[in-house]
Structure formats: structure tokens, C-alpha cells
Amino acid sequence: VKEWGTKPEIAEPKDHVEIALKHGLVNWEDGTRTAGSGFVVYRGKGARLERALINFLLDTQGSNGYEEVNVPHLVKRECMEGTGQLPKFEDDMYGTDADENGVNSLFLAPTAEVPVTNLYRDTILAENDLPVRMVAYTPCFRREAGSAGRDNKGIIRMHQFDKVELVQIVHPDQGFEALEQLTTHAESILQKLGLHYRIIELCTGDVGFGSAKTYDIEVWAPGHGKYLEVSSCSCFTEYQARRMKLRFKDAEGKNRFPHTLNGSGTALPRLYVALLEQYQQPDGSVRIPEVLVPYFGADSIG
Numbered sequence: 001v002k003e004w005g006t007k008p009e010i011a012e013p014k015d016h017v018e019i020a021l022k023h024g025l026v027n028w029e030d031g032t033r034t035a036g037s038g039f040v041v042y043r044g045k046g047a048r049l050e051r052a053l054i055n056f057l058l059d060t061q062g063s064n065g066y067e068e069v070n071v072p073h074l075v076k077r078e079c080m081e082g083t084g085q086l087p088k089f090e091d092d093m094y095g096t097d098a099d100e101n102g103v104n105s106l107f108l109a110p111t112a113e114v115p116v117t118n119l120y121r122d123t124i125l126a127e128n129d130l131p132v133r134m135v136a137y138t139p140c141f142r143r144e145a146g147s148a149g150r151d152n153k154g155i156i157r158m159h160q161f162d163k164v165e166l167v168q169i170v171h172p173d174q175g176f177e178a179l180e181q182l183t184t185h186a187e188s189i190l191q192k193l194g195l196h197y198r199i200i201e202l203c204t205g206d207v208g209f210g211s212a213k214t215y216d217i218e219v220w221a222p223g224h225g226k227y228l229e230v231s232s233c234s235c236f237t238e239y240q241a242r243r244m245k246l247r248f249k250d251a252e253g254k255n256r257f258p259h260t261l262n263g264s265g266t267a268l269p270r271l272y273v274a275l276l277e278q279y280q281q282p283d284g285s286v287r288i289p290e291v292l293v294p295y296f297g298a299d300s301i302g
Contacts, residue, residue, distance in 0.1 A: 001215070003197075004191060004197055005191075005194070005196035013223045017153065019277070019286060020154070023286070023302050026155060027043050040158065045301055049275075050162065053271060053272065054164065057137070057164040057189060057265060058137055066135035067134050068135055069116060071136055072109075073138055073139060074107070076107075077106070078121075079115065080093070082240060082244035083114050083240050084208075084209070084243065088209070089110075092143050093142070094143060095108075096108070108141035110141060112164075113167060115136075116134050116167045117167050119134070120132070120169060120246050121245065122245050123245075124249055127251060130169065130170055132168065132169040132170075136165050137165075138163065139160055139163075140162070141159065144159060153224075155269040161267065163264055164265045164268070165262060165264060166262060166265040167261070168260070168261040169241075170258060170259050171248075172237070172259050174259070175259030179235040183199065183215045185265060186263045186265045187217055190266075193292065195274050195278055196220040197220060197227075197230075198220075201215055202214040208234065210236050211234040211236055212234075212239075213235050214233065216231070219274040221274050221277050222277050224273075228274065230264065230267050231266045233261070233263030234261065234262060236260045236261065236262075237259050239260075241258050246258065285301060286302060
């Protein structure tokens with residue numbers, strides 16, 4: 001539905017793995033040594049670059065009217081059920097605190113969507129409390145069951161990764177309008193960073209079972225020669241609100257279900273990949289986008 005910017009002209013683009021290894025930004029052996037395959041350690045300027053991105057993302061979304069929240073990384077089973085991750089995706093989750101039947105009561109959050117949206121579980125809001133807009137940075141944990149054979153190179157698909165998540169709770173008359181706004185907020189990150197991207201609207205067969213409408217934002221990765229999804233923005237209408245018993249009292253005193261929305265603003269690893277690959281220079285260095293320089297403390301790596 002939209003394409004922004006142009007693909008950078010790079011004669012022989014290197015992928016992010018080669019760039020990261022050259023500059024000592026990411027260490028895969030350290031990740032495997034400490035936690036096994038599917039984990040990495042960011043080191044030195046690599047760690048600083050990710051922290052710079054996180055702070056930039058949070059500040060940008062704060063200026064868009066989102067309240068920053070810092071939430072637990074462990075969530076109750078009923079929270080996972082409330083946002084729809086359970087029971088369907090239990091095999092993809094890391095569970096803990098199992099009872100004698102092996103049923104887990106706590107889970108490592110697969111996305112900040114779960115703890116952030118569930119802040120309003122079993123709650124009745126006043127109509128003038130809407131809209132609610134929240135942003136959170138959290139690590140995310142996923143087993144990625146069934147992902148064998150998919151593109152697992154480098155940091156594109158991992159068991160633990162960082163993400164900044166946007167959540168909105170809005171009046172049911174404004175759900176789809178809010179989705180357009182939320183998507184604009186998510187894509188504004190890529191525009192500020194000067195990264196070429198496109199937005200696609202998912203067809204019915206690809207939309208998650210709880211979502212009424214979803215946009216995917218895909219950023220160009222020249223080293224891979226393809227687009228990578230960095231954000232998925234969805235409107236769930238009343239689906240999550242009903243499961244969580246989240247309601248609001250309208251002007252007539254009637255309890256109604258609001259619409260919930262969320263979207264990545266954005267996932268860090270693939271944003272990191274796109275930045276390294278789109279801003280690689282002929283001499284092997286990486287230029288830092290101007291808006292990120294105050295956060296990173298330098299205008300280049302290498």
C-alpha cells in the first residue's frame with residue numbers, strides 16, 4: 001500500500017553478519033556459550049548502538065503521545081490467554097513454575113503486547129479515559145518452534161530479542177482510524193532514520209486469527225537482497241477486550257468493550273540489520289544516521 005524512499009545504491013553490499021564481525025559488534029559464540037543457539041551478545045559499539053536505538057525509539061514514541069511503561073517480563077497464564085497467545089501458541093513460549101501436571105502458570109513474555117495490554121485486564125474505564133496509548137521496551141522470548149529452514153542467519157530470528165511495542169486502547173468507533181495512526185507512528189521511525197521501506201496490508205488468509213486488520217512494515221536489507229518485517233500493526237477490535245474483561249462505561253452508563261491495537265515500534269534486530277546494511281560505506285565503515293548521533297555519540301563505526 002506504500003513505499004518510502006529508494007533502495008541505496010551499493011556496488012557489492014555485505015550482509016550484517018560480515019559487517020558486525022568486522023567491527024566486533026555482535027558475538028555469536030558468546031551467545032551460544034552462555035545460552036545455546038539462537039542467542040547473541042552485543043559488545044562494545046554494538047551494544048551501544050542497540051541502546052541508542054532503544055532510547056531513540058522510546059523518545060520518538062513519547063513525543064507521539066505514548067506513556068512509557070516498564071513492565072514485568074514474566075506474565076501469568078491468564079494474561080497470555082487475554083491477548084490470545086494461549087492456548088494456540090503454547091509450544092512457541094518459554095513456560096515456568098509448572099504444577100504437578102506440567103501446566104505452566106508463568107511465561108516469559110513473547111512480546112510486550114502481553115504485559116502492557118493486560119495492565120487493563122478486569123478493568124472498567126471511563127469513556128473520557130480513552131484513548132490509552134502506551135509504549136514499552138522489553139526483551140522478547142520465543143522458542144520459534146517450526147522455524148527450521150527459515151532465514152535464521154545472523155540476528156534476524158532469535159530466541160531472545162529486544163523490541164519496542166506500541167499499544168492503544170480506543171473507543172470502538174475509532175479502532176480502524178487508530179490503526180492508521182499507529183502505523184504512521186511506527187513507520188515514522190524508519191523515515192527519521194532514512195531507511196527505505198514498504199508497507200503491505202495482509203490478506204485475510206495471512207492475518208492473525210485475533211486481528212481484524214493488519215499492516216506489515218518491511219525494511220530493505222541490501223545485504224540479503226530482500227525486505228525484512230520490522231513491524232506488524234494490528235487492530236483486534238473487541239477480541240482481546242472480551243478475553244481480558246476490559247470495558248469502558250459510555251455516556252449512558254452502559255459497559256462496552258473498547259478496541260485494542262498494537263504494533264512494533266519497532267523490533268530491534270531487523271532494524272539493526274537494515275541500518276548496518278543500508279548505511280555501509282565503500283571503505284567498510286558504517287555511517288550513523290544524523291538523528292541517532294546524539295544517542296550513539298559518534299557519526300560512524302569504523
